Amino acid sequence: MPSNKFPTNPPRSNSNPDLRKGRGGLCRRNDQRGGKKCLVCGLVVGLLGLGVAALAPASEPPRASYSSILWNYLETLTDLGPRNPGSPGHSQTRDLIRRVGGDFADRVVERPFPVKNGEETLQMVNLELQFRGTTPGRPVLIGTHYDTRPYADEEPDSRLHSRPILGANDGGSGTAVLLGLAEFLHHHPPSRPVHLVFFDGEDFGPKNSGVALLGSTQYARRLVASVDQEQWPYCVLVVDMVGDRDLQIYRETNSLKSAPWLVDILFQAAREKKLPQFRDKVRYTIYDDHYPFIKIGIPSALLIDFDYPPWHTLEDTLEKCTPESLFAVFSVVVEALGRI
Numbered sequence: 001m002p003s004n005k006f007p008t009n010p011p012r013s014n015s016n017p018d019l020r021k022g023r024g025g026l027c028r029r030n031d032q033r034g035g036k037k038c039l040v041c042g043l044v045v046g047l048l049g050l051g052v053a054a055l056a057p058a059s060e061p062p063r064a065s066y067s068s069i070l071w072n073y074l075e076t077l078t079d080l081g082p083r084n085p086g087s088p089g090h091s092q093t094r095d096l097i098r099r100v101g102g103d104f105a106d107r108v109v110e111r112p113f114p115v116k117n118g119e120e121t122l123q124m125v126n127l128e129l130q131f132r133g134t135t136p137g138r139p140v141l142i143g144t145h146y147d148t149r150p151y152a153d154e155e156p157d158s159r160l161h162s163r164p165i166l167g168a169n170d171g172g173s174g175t176a177v178l179l180g181l182a183e184f185l186h187h188h189p190p191s192r193p194v195h196l197v198f199f200d201g202e203d204f205g206p207k208n209s210g211v212a213l214l215g216s217t218q219y220a221r222r223l224v225a226s227v228d229q230e231q232w233p234y235c236v237l238v239v240d241m242v243g244d245r246d247l248q249i250y251r252e253t254n255s256l257k258s259a260p261w262l263v264d265i266l267f268q269a270a271r272e273k274k275l276p277q278f279r280d281k282v283r284y285t286i287y288d289d290h291y292p293f294i295k296i297g298i299p300s301a302l303l304i305d306f307d308y309p310p311w312h313t314l315e316d317t318l319e320k321c322t323p324e325s326l327f328a329v330f331s332v333v334v335e336a337l338g339r340i
């Protein structure tokens with residue numbers, strides 16, 4: 001989740017007194033290892049999920065297998081180290097998304113866009129895993145950002161501000177949930193088409209630079225410029241920072257204004273599942289990847305836990321997250337998909 005706000009000057013998110021920040025640790029490992037581990041684990045748990053899922057209703061993903069699947073993806077992502085644009089971890093994350101898409105999606109679409117960064121031009125890429133669904137129609141877009149923040153600028157020690165965060169929760173958790181969804185949707189085709197979109201450049205620019213939400217802004221601009229409105233997403237659901245072991249998700253204000261019915265579906269599903277992580281109260285106004293879609297009139301909602309002390313610090317590490325939190329959000333999204 002970006003610290004800067006939407007580039008075209010929305011109301012400032014930190015004008016909301018509720019908005020706070022949060023702490024993090026660096027780890028960088030050999031990517032070969034991460035890649036191989038993922039491939040092997042993905043295959044094993046994938047087969048396991050297939051066996052159990054065949055017995056379960058489509059809206060009830062088996063907890064044990066999908067908790068493991070989601071957690072394995074998050075471990076694999078954090079093993080890659082920081083995943084800020086231009087880093088090795090960033091390109092290896094793209095490879096992972098491509099590989100999962102190749103295994104599970106009906107179609108993988110890459111949407112590159114150049115971003116000027118000082119003297120250099122970075123090639124950023126939105127990656128989209130498409131599932132055609134059993135009935136034709138406008139797709140449900142489920143999105144998250146896969147980039148991590150290049151600056152640990154919420155560290156109390158300003159000498160650490162230039163270091164990239166690991167982003168287990170901020171960048172990792174949403175990506176893990178969407179990769180798990182790809183496996184689930186492969187085994188349980190949805191009714192409506194579903195497009196899982198992994199946005200780049202969400203957390204890119206320095207604080208208050210306005211250089212944030214780059215991938216989602218680019219995606220929304222492309223819709224406006226070149227896509228018939230009849231083909232636009234039916235709605236957009238963004239997940240971000242959903243791995244915190246003390247997960248607390250509230251109804252977010254921008255989502256409530258844009259798609260109250262979608263927020264209702266999500267919280268109703270959580271209530272029926274008796275998930276304590278979902279707090280049925282309104283809290284926070286957040287400018288995340290759902291906001292560019294709200295601006296062009298597509299009903300859009302965000303699931304986020306912004307009560308996360310390690311936010312934008314070197315302490316945003318794997319041990320701050322749990323499989324239970326990932327699975328809670330994953331199961332609510334799966335349930336909601338059946339009701340949209």
Ligand SMILES: [Zn+2]
Binds near residue numbers: 003
């Ligand atoms: Zn962030």
